[in-house]
Structures are given as structure tokens and as C-alpha cells.
Amino acid sequence: MAQRPHPRALLGMLATLLLVALLLPSPAVVAEDPSAYPFTFTDDSGRAVTLEAPPRRVVSLGPSNTEILYAIGAGDRLVGVDVYSDYPPEVEGLPKVGQLLEPDFERIVALRPDLVLLINLSQEHQERLRALGLNAAHINAATLADVYDRILLLGRALDREDEARRVVEEMQRRIEAVRRRVASVPPADRPRVFYEVWPDPLMTAGPGSFIHDVIELAGGENVAADAPAPWPAFSLESLVERAPQVILTPFAESVQALREDGRPGWSGFPAVRAGRIHLVDQDVVGRPGPRVAQAVEELAALFYPERFGREEAP
Numbered sequence: 001m002a003q004r005p006h007p008r009a010l011l012g013m014l015a016t017l018l019l020v021a022l023l024l025p026s027p028a029v030v031a032e033d034p035s036a037y038p039f040t041f042t043d044d045s046g047r048a049v050t051l052e053a054p055p056r057r058v059v060s061l062g063p064s065n066t067e068i069l070y071a072i073g074a075g076d077r078l079v080g081v082d083v084y085s086d087y088p089p090e091v092e093g094l095p096k097v098g099q100l101l102e103p104d105f106e107r108i109v110a111l112r113p114d115l116v117l118l119i120n121l122s123q124e125h126q127e128r129l130r131a132l133g134l135n136a137a138h139i140n141a142a143t144l145a146d147v148y149d150r151i152l153l154l155g156r157a158l159d160r161e162d163e164a165r166r167v168v169e170e171m172q173r174r175i176e177a178v179r180r181r182v183a184s185v186p187p188a189d190r191p192r193v194f195y196e197v198w199p200d201p202l203m204t205a206g207p208g209s210f211i212h213d214v215i216e217l218a219g220g221e222n223v224a225a226d227a228p229a230p231w232p233a234f235s236l237e238s239l240v241e242r243a244p245q246v247i248l249t250p251f252a253e254s255v256q257a258l259r260e261d262g263r264p265g266w267s268g269f270p271a272v273r274a275g276r277i278h279l280v281d282q283d284v285v286g287r288p289g290p291r292v293a294q295a296v297e298e299l300a301a302l303f304y305p306e307r308f309g310r311e312e313a314p
Contacts, residue, residue: 041153045126045138054159055115055135059097059108062119064289065139065154066091071290072155072163080111087283087291101125105132115157141288142230144213148172151290171293175217178300181307182219191303193220194244194271197231199254204234210288218299220246236265246303247271250282278302 040050059080060066066085069075075090080097095111098104100120108116109132116129116136129136139154141147148168155164182190193215197203205211206227215222223242224234247269249255257263258277266272285295301308 043137044140049137051157057113059113059116061103064287065117067289068151068154071167072160074158074160144210147288147292167290174293175296178296179217185219190219190221191245192223193246194223196249202234206230206232214295218296218303220303243270245270246276248278248280250280252279255279
């Protein structure tokens with residue numbers, strides 16, 4: 001019997017989702033342009049955040065924001081990150097300041113940050129950070145368009161606008177290249193795709209999520225495209241009605257269970273009969289950051305291996 005993924009993995013993954021091509025960073029140079037600051041923006045909790053100068057000491061409580069800072073050449077501004085921030089490799093040497101939903105407040109304060117980036121902290125935790133005198137901003141992209149916007153916002157906030165614009169343009173170029181290669185596929189021939197966000201209870205990615213955008217841009221048809229929420233629970237009965245032709249999951253246990261007929265009611269799905277059950281890298285597909293373009297490329301290659309010159313991936 002397949003082993004259920006550890007709850008700690010769920011915490012890290014869902015925190016990153018609820019909220020989903022990385023450039024090597026160059027040494028950050030803060031351009032002291034007095035006309036650019038103070039800079040005030042509205043974060044994703046609806047709160048106004050004011051920066052009096054380009055932040056020099058940043059704590060990131062979210063892997064996607066950590067990746068964005070490195071991508072725009074501001075990785076050397078980071079002085080602390082959450083335990084799930086593991087990319088790029090340079091991040092490994094940074095102090096860890098707790099989990100996404102359980103930050104280590106004392107350690108954060110000791111690092112003397114002038115900006116703390118959050119993705120899904122509770123309102124209580126956000127208020128505690130601010131009560132400690134810390135400038136905290138909730139930055140959490142929901143859709144692909146949001147990903148672009150948040151990269152540009154952080155570029156502006158950290159005085160790396162040109163670098164941020166180049167990152168976004170390169171992402172758009174790569175995604176557009178995939179879109180052109182699958183554009184000629186008729187709607188009826190596009191594979192019906194189910195993405196497993198969590199196996200029990202069964203959850204998936206619906207409209208308003210960046211994973212939905214990634215599936216559609218890669219030439220797939222998300223079977224949850226009419227779901228009522230970005231990250232909905234999904235019944236087996238609904239899945240039977242949609243008859244997915246491709247199943248994507250970040251859990252090796254799920255792949256094993258499906259291949260060994262270890263899930264009652266799933267064996268009749270076209271995806272299972274055809275062996276189109278794919279293990280995907282949660283850190284690539286499930287983080288709303290610079291590697292979203294890579295996610296589109298990888299899923300397109302799974303959907304259309306003949307068009308992208310690859311063997312059907314495991």
C-alpha cells in the first residue's frame with residue numbers, strides 16, 4: 001500500500017500554492033536615486049507598505065519570493081529565509097528562520113531586516129511582525145499574470161527594475177514559444193489533464209491558479225477548469241465524469257499507487273490505462289516564480305512528446 005505523504009510536506013506545499021528559467025544573480029548594486037524613494041505599494045493583504053530606501057537586508061518567508069530575488073540579481077540582499085527556500089543552490093548557506101506558517105520571530109528580529117517578504121502568514125503573525133517594528137509585505141501571486149506583476153513589483157521595490165523586466169520578458173518569450181508550437185492542436189485533440197495537489201482529501205488546481213494557467217499554456221485542457229475555486233477539493237465522481245487522459249502529481253507514492261492499481265475507482269481512467277501518469281517536480285510546477293516558464297516547457301513535453309522531440313517521460 002502506498003504511504004501517504006508526510007503532513008509537513010503538505011504544509012509547505014499548500015502554503016506555497018495558496019498563495020506556484022532562473023537567471024544567475026549578479027552582485028546587487030543599490031542605486032541611490034533620491035527621486036525613487038520613498039516608494040509605497042499595496043501588498044497582497046491590501047496593506048500599504050512604504051520603503052524609505054532600497055532594502056539592503058531582506059528576510060523571505062516563501063520559496064517563490066526567494067527565487068524572484070535571486071533571479072533579479074538581489075540574492076545578496078537576503079539575510080534569512082524559510083526552511084523550504086532551497087533554490088538556487090546559493091540559498092543553502094543562509095540562516096533559516098522557521099517554516100512558512102511558523103516563523104521564528106526572535107531570529108528574524110536578530111537579523112535586523114528592513115523588509116520581510118511573506119506569502120501566507122496569518123493576519124495575527126503579520127501583525128506581530130509589524131508590532132516588532134518590522135516592515136513586512138505580503139507578496140503572493142495567484143495567477144501567471146500575478147507572477148509577472150510581483151516580479152516587476154519586487155524589482156521596483158529593490159531598485160532592480162531593469163533586471164526584473166528582463167526576467168519577465170525572457171519568461172514570456174519562452175512561454176510564447178511553447179504556445180506557438182501547440183497552437184495548431186485542435187481543441188478536441190488536447191489532452192484532458194488532472195493535477196493532483198493533494199491525494200487525501202483529493203485536491204486539484206482550478207481557474208484562478210497559476211497551475212491552471214501552466215496546464216492550459218502547455219496545450220492541455222484542465223479537467224477542473226470549471227471548478228468554483230483556485231484550489232478546490234475534487235470528488236472521484238467528478239473525476240470519473242471528466243475521464244482524464246493525463247494525470248500529474250508531485251507525489252511518488254501516488255504514481256506507484258496508480259500504476260499498481262492501488263486506488264479503487266481509478267483504473268478505468270484513460271490516463272491510467274495508457275500509462276500517462278507523470279511525476280512532476282513540485283518545486284518547479286508548484287512555485288509561482290521565475291521557473292513557471294520551465295514548468296510550461298516541461299508539461300508541454302509531457303503532453304506532446306512527439307512535438308518536442310522527447311520520449312514519453314516517466
